[in-house]
Amino acid sequence: xxxxxxxxxxxxxxxxxxxxxxxxxxxxxLEAAIEVFARCGYHRARVxxxxxxxxxAYGLVYxxxxxxxxxxxxxxxxxxxxFLEALEAVERRDVPAREKLVSVAALILNAYRLRPAWxxxxxxxxxxxxxxxxxxxxxxxxxxxxxxxRILRAGQQSGxxxxxLDPDIACTVFLGGLELALTSLVLELARPDAxxxxxxxxxxxxxxxxxxxxxxxxxxxxxx
Numbered sequence: 001x002x003x004x005x006x007x008x009x010x011x012x013x014x015x016x017x018x019x020x021x022x023x024x025x026x027x028x029x030l031e032a033a034i035e036v037f038a039r040c041g042y043h044r045a046r047v048x049x050x051x052x053x054x055x056x057a058y059g060l061v062y063x064x065x066x067x068x069x070x071x072x073x074x075x076x077x078x079x080x081x082x083f084l085e086a087l088e089a090v091e092r093r094d095v096p097a098r099e100k101l102v103s104v105a106a107l108i109l110n111a112y113r114l115r116p117a118w119x120x121x122x123x124x125x126x127x128x129x130x131x132x133x134x135x136x137x138x139x140x141x142x143x144x145x146x147x148x149x150r151i152l153r154a155g156q157q158s159g160x161x162x163x164x165l166d167p168d169i170a171c172t173v174f175l176g177g178l179e180l181a182l183t184s185l186v187l188e189l190a191r192p193d194a195x196x197x198x199x200x201x202x203x204x205x206x207x208x209x210x211x212x213x214x215x216x217x218x219x220x221x222x223x224x
Contacts, residue, residue, distance in 0.1 A: 038117035097155025105207035
């Protein structure tokens with residue numbers, strides 16, 4: 001006999017759908033899933049692996065999530081919303097467009113420094129998931145593009161940036177460079193040089209380089 005939605009969401013042990021214990025356990029499952037997906041890959045990971053990582057019974061996972069796909073979607077939606085809040089804070093700052101772009105680049109790159117497993121799951125698993133193409137997911141990603149495009153438009157209006165370029169197209173160039181920089185870190189094709197300021201210095205240097213190449217190009221000043 002099928003259980004009603006409330007029975008699927010609550011248990012006497014958890015104390016109800018909104019209890020602190022339930023929220024903590026749900027978060028523990030998500031954190032465990034991030035580690036398992038990063039270590040094993042989404043397709044090879046099993047719900048039992050996530051339960052073991054979280055230190056809970058296998059069946060308890062299904063009190064919180066319908067299946068592995070829902071876990072992956074929730075990881076993206078909740079972690080991405082936090083990232084977008086940070087992006088909005090950058091956008092609100094009263095600083096030049098260049099400084100905002102450096103902050104956006106540093107925000108994206110520092111995400112890997114602070115949460116490498118989550119970024120690995122984002123780059124290698126979520127972006128390649130069929131659910132990533134769903135309208136809600138696309139809107140969430142689109143918010144990043146729209147935020148950067150607004151920064152570029154504001155820079156054009158203030159005279160900092162050229163007005164003859166389409167900010168929406170320029171936005172894809174900027175974020176494309178950052179995505180490849182991030183992917184090179186995830187795949188360990190690029191590694192922070194401990195002799196050159198350590199990880200913090202490396203990520204900031206990458207952020208400045210991406211912005212400098214994006215705004216000024218690679219050609220020397222006297223190149224024809």
